[in-house]
Amino acid sequence: MAFAIVVNGRHIDIEMSGDTPLLWALREGVGLTGTKFGCGKGLCGACTVHIDDRPVRSCSFNLSDVGKSKVTTIEGLGAQGARLQQAWIAEQVPQCGYCQSGMIMAAAALIARNPKPTDDDIAGNITNLCRCGTYVRVRRAIRRATAT
Amino acid sequence: MFREAHLSVSRRAFLQTGTAATLLLAIEIPARADGQRPVLAGWIEIAPDDTTTIFSNTSEIGQGTGTGLAQLAADELDVPWDDVRIEMAPLDDAHFNPSFGEYATHGSGGMRFQADAYRIAGARARLMLIGAAAKKWNVQASECSTEPGAVVHAATSRKLSYGKLVERAASIIVSDKPTLKSRTSWRYIGKPVPRLDIPSKTNGAGVYGIDVKLPGLSIATIGQCPAFGGTLESVDPTPAMAIAGVRHVVPMVSAVAVVANGHWAAQQGLAALKPQWNLSSATHTNSKSYGETLRSAIEKDGRAYAPRGTTADALAKTHDEAMAKAASKFEAVYEVPFLSHAPMEPMNATARPLPDGMELWLPTQAQTASRRAVAKFLGVSPDKVILHTTLSGGGFGRRGEFDFALQAAEIARKVGAPVKLIWSREEDIQHDWYRPAVAVKIAAGLNSQNSAIAWRFESASASLADWSEYGTYKLGPGEVDGEALAGFARGAYSFAAPRYGWSLMDAGVPVTYWRSVGQSQNIFALESFIDELALHTKRDAIALRRSMLAGDNRALRVLDTALQKSGWDSPSPGRSRGFAMAHSNGTLVAQVAEISVTPANEVHLHRIVCAVDCGLAVNPNSVAAQIEGGIVFGLSAAFLNAITIDDGRVQQSNFHDFPLATLAQTPDIDVTILDSDADMGGAGEEAVGATAPAIANAIFAATGKRVHRLPFASEGFGLV
Numbered sequence: 001m002a003f004a005i006v007v008n009g010r011h012i013d014i015e016m017s018g019d020t021p022l023l024w025a026l027r028e029g030v031g032l033t034g035t036k037f038g039c040g041k042g043l044c045g046a047c048t049v050h051i052d053d054r055p056v057r058s059c060s061f062n063l064s065d066v067g068k069s070k071v072t073t074i075e076g077l078g079a080q081g082a083r084l085q086q087a088w089i090a091e092q093v094p095q096c097g098y099c100q101s102g103m104i105m106a107a108a109a110l111i112a113r114n115p116k117p118t119d120d121d122i123a124g125n126i127t128n129l130c131r132c133g134t135y136v137r138v139r140r141a142i143r144r145a146t147a148t
Numbered sequence: 149m150f151r152e153a154h155l156s157v158s159r160r161a162f163l164q165t166g167t168a169a170t171l172l173l174a175i176e177i178p179a180r181a182d183g184q185r186p187v188l189a190g191w192i193e194i195a196p197d198d199t200t201t202i203f204s205n206t207s208e209i210g211q212g213t214g215t216g217l218a219q220l221a222a223d224e225l226d227v228p229w230d231d232v233r234i235e236m237a238p239l240d241d242a243h244f245n246p247s248f249g250e251y252a253t254h255g256s257g258g259m260r261f262q263a264d265a266y267r268i269a270g271a272r273a274r275l276m277l278i279g280a281a282a283k284k285w286n287v288q289a290s291e292c293s294t295e296p297g298a299v300v301h302a303a304t305s306r307k308l309s310y311g312k313l314v315e316r317a318a319s320i321i322v323s324d325k326p327t328l329k330s331r332t333s334w335r336y337i338g339k340p341v342p343r344l345d346i347p348s349k350t351n352g353a354g355v356y357g358i359d360v361k362l363p364g365l366s367i368a369t370i371g372q373c374p375a376f377g378g379t380l381e382s383v384d385p386t387p388a389m390a391i392a393g394v395r396h397v398v399p400m401v402s403a404v405a406v407v408a409n410g411h412w413a414a415q416q417g418l419a420a421l422k423p424q425w426n427l428s429s430a431t432h433t434n435s436k437s438y439g440e441t442l443r444s445a446i447e448k449d450g451r452a453y454a455p456r457g458t459t460a461d462a463l464a465k466t467h468d469e470a471m472a473k474a475a476s477k478f479e480a481v482y483e484v485p486f487l488s489h490a491p492m493e494p495m496n497a498t499a500r501p502l503p504d505g506m507e508l509w510l511p512t513q514a515q516t517a518s519r520r521a522v523a524k525f526l527g528v529s530p531d532k533v534i535l536h537t538t539l540s541g542g543g544f545g546r547r548g549e550f551d552f553a554l555q556a557a558e559i560a561r562k563v564g565a566p567v568k569l570i571w572s573r574e575e576d577i578q579h580d581w582y583r584p585a586v587a588v589k590i591a592a593g594l595n596s597q598n599s600a601i602a603w604r605f606e607s608a609s610a611s612l613a614d615w616s617e618y619g620t621y622k623l624g625p626g627e628v629d630g631e632a633l634a635g636f637a638r639g640a641y642s643f644a645a646p647r648y649g650w651s652l653m654d655a656g657v658p659v660t661y662w663r664s665v666g667q668s669q670n671i672f673a674l675e676s677f678i679d680e681l682a683l684h685t686k687r688d689a690i691a692l693r694r695s696m697l698a699g700d701n702r703a704l705r706v707l708d709t710a711l712q713k714s715g716w717d718s719p720s721p722g723r724s725r726g727f728a729m730a731h732s733n734g735t736l737v738a739q740v741a742e743i744s745v746t747p748a749n750e751v752h753l754h755r756i757v758c759a760v761d762c763g764l765a766v767n768p769n770s771v772a773a774q775i776e777g778g779i780v781f782g783l784s785a786a787f788l789n790a791i792t793i794d795d796g797r798v799q800q801s802n803f804h805d806f807p808l809a810t811l812a813q814t815p816d817i818d819v820t821i822l823d824s825d826a827d828m829g830g831a832g833e834e835a836v837g838a839t840a841p842a843i844a845n846a847i848f849a850a851t852g853k854r855v856h857r858l859p860f861a862s863e864g865f866g867l868v
Contacts, residue, residue, distance in 0.1 A: 017392065020412045028367070028410045033359035034352015036541070037411075038492050039573040043803040046492055074352035085350040092342060092769055095777055096210030097349025098356060098492040098541025123812035129803060131492045131542045132210045133780025135814040137773070 005066045007032070008076025018064030022056075023047040025063045026073060034074040034101045038129070045128030048102035048109075049073050055109035074101035080108055087145035095132035103128045107142050116146055190242050191269045192221055198297055198311035200227050202266075203237035205244065205251050206258030207513050208345055209491075209543030210777070211832050212770040213258035215343040217266050219336040219766055224270030224329060226294040227310065229336060234344050236537045239515045250516035252618075254548055254661060256733045256830020259766055263828055267337075271326035279320035280313040340769035345539075357511030357538040358570060360498040366395055368559050368569040369414040371423065372403040372579045375796035376656050378430035380404055380423055388417035396563050397421065405559050411570055431656025431796040435585060438655045438793070439483060442587035445608035446481065450649030453628040455637040467647035470602035474593030478684050479604075482590075482673035483857045485790035487583035488806055489662055493541020494576045497556035500566035505532025506557050511540035511547060514618045518550040521617070522557045544781070545661035548618040549581050577806050578798040581616070582791055583662035584609040585655070586632070588673040593645075598685035603643040605636040607670070608651040609659075616660045623652070634666030635674055635837065640731035642698040657793060663781055664836035667732050671837030672786075672844065672858060675728035679845045680854060689845070690716075690727060702761055702826060703729070703736055709759035710738035713820055723754060726845025728838040734829025735762040739779070741842040742815075745850040750868045751787070751860070753815035756842070758835060760821050763828040772819045774831040779817055782839025783809040787860045787867040813867050 038046030042060035050072040193201040204214035214234040237243035247261035281299035282289040348354040385397030393413030398405040406417035452460035498509040523530040556569040586609040593602035682689035729738035765771040
């Protein structure tokens with residue numbers, strides 16, 4: 001089936017079955033591989049993207065449900081993303097880096113809703129898994145990006 | 149000693165830059181004195197625009213080793229950091245890790261076995277560039293010097309950038325023992341230089357194995373026999389072939405793969421199949437009864453182990469005599485479960501058939517072994533297998549095995565087209581090569597003053613050496629897998645009259661190296677035992693450790709630093725602390741866990757303080773990151789993780805039942821890296837072992853309950 005979706009501000013026609021998880025539509029249909037496959041069950045957050053500014057685990061969200069919503073991936077995060085990415089580099093957060101796209105997308109969604117998150121806000125909202133154990137630096141990077 | 153760049157790199161360089169003037173400074177490092185090791189060569193490439201590429205032979209699985217190696221070479225080369233790039237070295241003999249004799253990433257050995265070679269390579273390249281400039285200017289090389297990225301002749305105020313000299317430098321012969329910079333003049337070594345791979349890991353640009361794109365690429369996924377050792381009896385491909393996009397159903401010896409035009413179709417195709425498994429050769433292991441097997445094994449004398457420089461007979465004699473004199477004996481048993489590596493990037497591999505071989509793109513820790521295995525499978529010589537190393541989404545030892553690479557090669561050969569095989573997370577959890585389940589018994593013979601005069605260590609587990617496909621060494625009759633006793637032997641402490649035994653108890657469950665290997669269970673056992681022994685003998689646990697460190701000033705400094713940084717002598721009200729330390733791969737680590745425990749036995753981690761002496765920390769920030777990561781890895785194992793097996797099948801399947809520690813559960817981690825001129829040690833694995841016992845000792849301090857078995861969650865202590 002053909003779907004017309006908006007990804008990172010671009011209109012894209014995509015020919016895939018409607019029950020395809022958005023994750024695979026993005027990776028294989030649109031060719032954006034920054035969004036990662038980690039668990040396929042919405043448990044790890046490596047596939048986090050924004051749908052209309054809402055963080056969504058794209059492995060568990062059907063292509064057919066995107067509709068007219070705007071999809072944003074790590075590749076299209078823009079100015080807000082640049083601030084987070086700079087903080088991520090300053091704190092030298094990533095190790096293997098595989099979970100970090102999802103981690104940054106989750107952080108961006110948090111900051112958009114809550115520009116000054118407390119440590120409790122960060123702990124409550126950043127539920128993405130990182131096997132390398134970068135959490136202390138993720139916390140520092142979010143603090144850095146939201147400091148005045 | 150200089151030689152022309154090897155072809156593959158110079159051709160690639162030519163293609164990349166579009167100019168033939170790009171030259172690789174191929175620098176041979178002499179073989180080690182034993183003559184057994186291959187030379188280390190070809191690490192630096194300088195382009196006419198001065199871009200300096202430093203090749204790494206160490207897979208980027210999260211450690212940042214490429215940047216560290218580049219720091220070593222770039223400092224000696226005297227090049228501006230902005231000009232430095234890193235790239236994976238090609239897979240050839242010239243790029244083997246000299247200590248491994250192959251191209252591989254394990255044993256925390258990327259930096260410590262190669263630091264000198266990279267420094268020498270950088271220094272020799274600099275001398276060659278100076279030689280080239282001197283020749284061009286017709287002056288003595290001794291009159292020339294360098295400033296970052298350029299050779300300078302001060303007397304005549306002449307200067308040429310490295311990029312303009314590199315071609316001429318190719319014919320300059322220089323010493324293979326160049327003078328290296330003194331520590332005080334290091335610009336990059338020992339400094340927290342930002343990692344070169346990190347920017348691409350913040351914007352989605354980094355290419356992992358799962359991201360490989362090729363023309364005409366099909367996507368495969370796989371279902372393996374749920375019971376270890378079983379095989380595929382039959383499978384009717386019809387239901388999968390009925391799904392749009394499915395191209396092939398590929399029956400394999402103990403698995404079935406579905407090849408499709410995309411991952412979703414492949415996954416649906418696989419779900420539609422009803423493979424019939426032949427379980428006649430499958431294991432029926434149950435991890436509960438296997439645990440009982442391990443517990444009874446450690447009550448017997450296992451295979452005798454003797455660290456280098458001793459003999460088992462001599463150890464047994466000394467130990468038995470001392471134990472016979474003991475007034476009393478104190479002993480305890482510790483148990484740990486099978487564990488999965490669970491790197492965030494599920495197993496995957498991309499294979500493209502070639503007319504006479506195969507080309508592979510692998511997130512791997514074992515390039516040489518993978519190539520050898522694929523070549524053997526195809527029946528071709530290893531040079532017919534071309535292997536590209538991608539970024540790896542974690543490794544932790546899992547990618548030292550190459551089952552996934554062989555599968556991709558088999559599938560690609562069968563369908564005659566390029567295939568990317570991607571495992572599901574369920575396959576990853578259920579078909580790992582696990583950290584073995586282990587039981588350990590430690591016994592101390594005490595004299596009438598309650599001092600330990602004899603130590604006995606008995607361990608029981610499967611053999612890593614025998615299972616690992618990566619390792620080529622297999623145990624002979626009666627031989628001991630030395631990793632089973634890591635930390636008891638070759639660890640931090642001196643033990644009076646030690647005796648070591650190990651019982652090989654196989655479960656038919658694949659096992660392999662898991663971040664920190666034997667230390668992952670033995671440091672939990674040992675550091676818990678020392679606290680228990682101290683309590684039993686009414687001694688202070690720290691004082692007891694000091695006595696067992698027997699004047700090892702390096703170890704004592706690490707211990708003291710952790711205590712001091714944690715405020716050990718001034719505890720915060722309502723909080724309890726526990727201490728543990730370890731010495732492995734040349735690195736000493738001491739940790740203090742500060743916790744509180746609710747009446748419902750919920751453990752709050754407030755802080756983990758860690759002191760590290762790893763010798764020279766080439767990049768202290770990268771070392772700190774590895775220590776933090778090791779502690780979090782240890783945290784998951786301590787509290788949360790167990791792989792259990794019933795009727796030969798793994799009962800866990802994804803992160804809901806194999807949970808990883810989360811950001812909310814991770815405390816502040818305060819790492820102090822000690823300035824040290826000791827020989828360089830590892831950083832990737834060395835912090836894992838001490839985390840569980842530091843917390844176990846803190847839990848005892850808080851509750852009076854001693855945990856002898858991991859994970860804590862199964863023993864009633866939850867992590868909040």
